[in-house]
Each structure stands twice: as structure tokens, then as C-alpha cells.
Amino acid sequence: MSSRLRIHPFSLKESLECGQFFRFTEVDGTYIVQSSGRIFSLWQKGDDLFYEGVDESFLVHFFRLDESLADVFKEIDRDPIVHEAIRQYRGLRLIRQDPWECLVSYLCSSAKSIPHIRCMVEILCKTSGRKVSLGNYIGYEFPEPACIVPSHHLDAVGAGFRAPYLVQAGQCIDRDQLTALKSLPYQEAKRELMKLAGVGKKVADCTLLYSLDFLEAFPMDTWIKKGLWHSYFKGRRMGEKELEEFVSDHFGPLAGYAQLYLFHTWRHHPMMARPPRQG
DNA sequence: AGACAGGGGAGTG
């Protein structure tokens, strides 16, 4: 029934649960994942990843297994902070999401916690997406752009001021246009995404990094900012512009991977226990 | 009760 793939280093749990991706559920160590119209299950024992309902080539694409983490580390391991993050979370990998699903997820994200984003996306799929199943599990596919329309279904998502962003995104862009952004230079692709209502720098960078292969994108949220101030600037509250310059100079073309590791570290760091406000 | 949030947008200096 199930197939097996040997991967090292790799942590299924960290990669799925770190907050980059929202469409999974976990039961007793087995994860059911939905992405790009697929539904499949996964579990890991040591360096063995077991899977059902999907083929190997999709998993290689999804978890970016064709790219060498060792090479990534060589590039971003440039200081003791990120070095320690890599040491601690060695198997954490960037996930290559579906661009449309990724954009919508991050349109929902503003001022919301990770569990809440997951919940909103789940309701959106449940009310507007097609029903699918995997064994006994019933899931719902992600709605296509044209399927997100003002309705009581959408109201049920509880998206509030974000709801019009979702509808407009569906009207203004389709899957092909999103994918086509891959061929643009980073800054231009970002500018294009930011033309959409509800898409600022942060949401644009998340979409670019998590689904469109722009590994230089470094999503700058308030947690990352606070972490950078604390760990790299002795608590000095640098402006966002200065932080952006620092990040691209310091971490280089794979800065997005550094962001993934730093975010994960700082999320679990006592220093970050209480959200920002003052420095 | 009331403040506040892992962000965006419009407006201000």
C-alpha cells in the first residue's frame, strides 16, 4: 500500500508545522496533506518517509527534495545565530506550495495566529471547494479563483475585512498569471503581486518564497523584525529599509531559507514569548 | 470591559 522514500536530513513534522503551510491535519503522527488538487498521507520514521495517495515525483517537487540542503546551508550559514538555528532544526525544509492556494492563505493571514489562519482556510475549502476523500477521511479541495464570490459561504469564513481581498484576487488574477510571475525578476514579480488589494510586502514575499521559487524573498513580519533587532542589532530598532538591506547583503540569494530557520527558532524562543509593541 | 494582534492601506509630516 504505502511507498517509502529515504531522505536525510528531513523533518516532516517541522516542515509541515512551522507555519509556512496550512492544509494538513495530523492524527497519531500521520499527516494528511492537501495541495494542488491532491490529497495524500505521510508519516516518518527516522530517515524513512512513508506515503500513500501520491507519487514520488510530486513529493520531490513539494518538499524541494531535488535541492541540496547542504548547499543551502553552505550559502546561508554566515553567523552564529543562523548557525545554531540550522543545527537545531536541520531537517526543516521549505515547501513548494501551489501559488493560488498560497496567495489566498496569506491574504487571510493579517493579524491572525497560525491556528486561526488554518481554520479560516479550512472553512473556505469546506464551503467553496469540491469534496474529496482519502480512505475514511473526507477533505475539500481549494476553491478555484472564480469560485470565491460574496455569499453566505464566504461569510462563514469569518474573514472580515479580508473577505473582499479574497474575492478581488479571484477576479483579478488566475493560476496561469500567477505562475507566469516566476519568469520575472524578483522585484518586478513583487511589484505585480502588490497591485492586488490586501497584498503588501509581507504577503507578497510569502507568496514569492513559498510558491514561486524566489528564494531571495525574506518575509518581514513583526516577529522577524523583533528577532533581528534583538539578535543582530543589540536591540536597536532599525527601520524596515535598513533591515531589508542587511538581510539581502548578509544572507544573499537564499535569504528565504534563513528566514525559515530564524522564524522557527524565534517562534520557540523565550525572548519572543510576548508579542512586540515596544522594543 | 477593553486592549490588542505574525498586516494592509490611506493619510500625514
Added chain:
DNA sequence: CACTCCCCTGTC
């Protein structure tokens, strides 16, 4: 460029 207020909802 930096800062402020509001946006809808849920939570502390």
C-alpha cells in the same frame, strides 16, 4: 521613509 489610525474577528 517613518509614523498613526482603522479595518473584522477572536482571545486574553
